[in-house]
Amino acid sequence: MAADKDPSVSFIVKKGSPGLSATKIENKIGLRIFQNGDILLKKVFVPDEDMLPGVNSFQDISKVLSVSRIMVAWQPIGISMGVFDMCHRYLKERKQFGVPLAAFQINQEKLVRMLGNIQAMLLVGWRLCKLYESGKMTPGHASLGKAWTTNKARETVSLGRELLGGNGILADFLVARAFCDMEPIFSYEGTYDINSMVTAREITGISSFKPAVLSKLSRL
Template identity: 45%
Template sequence: MAQTLKDLEVQYVKVFINSIQELNIVDTGSVFYELARWDASIATYFIVTNCLGISVIERCGGDDQKKRILPDCILMKKSICFGLTEPNNGSDATGLQSTAKKVEGGFVLNGQKRWIGNGTFADYIIIWARNVDEGNKIQGFVVEKGSSGLKTSKIENKFSIRMVQKYNFLLLMLYSADIELKDVFVPYHNRLEKALDFASGANNILKHSRIQVAWLAAGVGAGAVEAAHRYSLERKQFGKPIASFQASQEKLASMISSVNAMILTCHRVSLLYQRGKASMGQIAMAKAYCTKTSRQVCSLARELCGGNGILLENHVMKQFMDMEGIHTYEGTYDINNLVGAREITGIAAFR
């Protein structure tokens, strides 16, 4: 019976992955919002797989690459991840130190990557590196699991966005990985054909995925509000539910207003994106606003639950911790706001 249930769960996830390929960005954002209300790790897993993995091959790969890689990834026969961030290059994504050098039959990659979601088990790791033979342009290379010179290891002691064992339908854990590349050979047919530089490659993908992270942040906030609301109706102090006190009601109203504002922000920037009118600055500011606001919502939700709010069983603490990771990944709050301000002022505050 257990094996049968597990098979059904895996089949459900495969259907889910396949179905979201057909949705527009408002639809998929709504899906990630709903997933994040329940668990940010699950939502992050699907964003990495879909928006930072499958979408890269779909947008930056050639016809042969799409035929070879996409079917198995969509059906979840194989997994895929996105390797951009490095130990010494987080916000400075254009300053990557990983390199690719042409050799007979392909390229040799050297470098390190860090905080790579799904990187410990992915069958395909999309590595962004400088092609030293083409003016150090940042290009994409598909490194296959088991390649000689490739080493992946789990980053220990991470307390945000942890996928726990009970979510066994994915048959995996959402580990962030350290990746080391020492003379890793990548054949010519595994260089992404349409990722000619940072703008046409990695940045093109981030413009799409960053909107989904904003939706995810809104969902995490909504989940925290729901948990706090439920607790406030059940928890009694001074002979009545704490939901009856003015301070508690003010917190609930404030949190719900913030969630509504995040949803409207996500919806607006998604519609602009669908019409081809959303700039990177608008998208970056939407992500920054939603993660900052959701962080505040989670803090209020934890506060409303008092001492019991730090217990995982009341859910708000998990949302609180998960938001710390979301506030930083896909560009920190500060960098995303500066990307927006660069468009507003015409002056770049960083290189």
């Protein structure tokens, strides 16, 4: 790769390139269906012809990342809907003290809270898509959507796990699997904190990514 290239441009690193190694990440607790790898680049030469067309700055990369955040914002919505469906059926079918679990006030309150979260997440996801279709979506919009839906979904699947009691930690009832899957979804494509800072930068005009300037004078 030419040394004078803009560091923001992107290149395709072909499989089998000298100096490239990738090893499978083992022992994941969530999203186990996806195969993730540790990628090591050591003095890998990439020719200019392998540069991605149309990517000439970090701003171009940010547009791609914003689109992917829309897709990630919808993942927790689907997971939450599945957990709600499982809990709804479980509470109506399983009985305790001669009545369905759905008859208890605390269980009903948690189920309603789950449904409220799902309805709100659906509206946020729908709004994100409309903004994207109209060409008005900004990185801040996408980051806020991803951060907020994953945060609400994390709460929702946690409530579902509570509703199933001891069965909530068994993979047989699927809620435990969804609970584990939400943890990496909450973190990837930018953590909740990073996406929040992206949105805050947009609404305040101040970036908090840069480290604070250290003063030589002590206030003590």
